[in-house]
Amino acid sequence: MRLRAGDTEVTVLPEDGCRLSSLRVGDAELLVQGSGSGSFVMAPWCGRTADGVFRNGATSHRLPLNAGRHAIHGTVREQVWQRVDRADDDRSAAFVVDLAEPWPYPGRVTQIIELAEDGSALTMTLGVETAGDSFPAQAGWHPWFVRRLRSDGPEAAVEFSPTGQLVRADGIATTEIGDVRxxxxxxxxxxxxxxxxxxRWGAELELRVTGRDEWVVVYDEQPHAVCVEPQSGPPNGLNTHPRLVTGIEPLETTTTWSWRRPAGPAV
Structure with missing residues (x-):
């Protein structure tokens, strides 16, 4: 399905994990195309869970390993979602999916996607609810932004001012915060x-990714893409920074992506 506003068009694939397969601003495609690319939802955990093991109180759970010896990026990106709002709104849509095996707790994930009226921004909100016992959870987004908007265009530059960088051990984020390298x-x-x-793609376009949570993963080791991943907790956070989802306190996180021409008004 497609959402449209101004000269912006977003393609959402509820049958493929509620992934954004395209974000077009004018004639520019901002997301890498192809299977597993675009922008997918991470829930009920983000990044790698060390050895595929997490604890909820005194109970230990084991998740399937899909990143070497670790479990990565949650389960809902591989599930079919359902649209639950009216289908005649061109700018926004709401989707839900029930948590299922191999996740050990019943619950539901909701995603609301909304384009600004003038097409200059996209806001996405994720919610995680329990349908039974409390459990630790995380939620976030994993967008694959294109390295270049045009084959001969400038490479995307990452501009941000974090206060620290989580130290990794054996490829897993620890709780130690070090200097930004x-x-x-x-x-x-x-x-x-x-x-x-x-x-920032030179003078062509700048895209600002914001969110109220404090954690962001930046992955720019691939020659064709730059990933900026706002999330409610750090990688391995089910173990290191557990955030309990309870019957009276669901988890909610929001990100807004906005864009403009650097030397002019919003696109």
Whole structure:
């Protein structure tokens, strides 16, 4: 399905994990095309869960390993979602999916996607609810932004000012926060005042990714893409920064992507 506003068009694939397969601003495609690309939802955890094991109180759970010896990026990106709002709205849509095996707790994930009226921004909200016992959870987005808007265009530059970078051990983020090191990165950064990262393609376009949570992963080790991943907790956070979803307190996180021509008004 497609959402449209101004000269912006977003393609959403509810049958493929509620993934954004395209974000076109004018004649520019901002997301990498192809299977597994675009922008997918991470829930009920983000990044790698070490050894596929997490605890909920005294109970230990084991998740399937799909990233070497670790479990990565949750389960809902591989499920079919359902649209639950009216279908005649061209600018917004709401989707739901029930948590299922191999996740050990019943619950539901909701995603609301909304384009600004003038087509200059996209806001997405994720919610995680329990249908029974409380459980730790995370939610976030994994967009694959194109390295170049045109084959001969400038490369995207990442501009942000994090307060720290999580130290990794054996490829897994620890709880230790160190100094920010030069890229390329596959790392989680802390931004206590909220995520605020800008991608700038020279004078062609700038894209600002914001969110109220403090955690963002930047992955720019691939030659064709730059990933800026706002999320409610850090990688391995089910173990290191557990956020309990309860019957009276669901998890909710929001990100807004906005864009403009650097030397002019909003696209």
């Amino acid at each position: 030069p890229g390329p990165w596959d790392d989680c950064f802390t931004m206590p005042d909220g995520v605020d990262v800008t991608l």
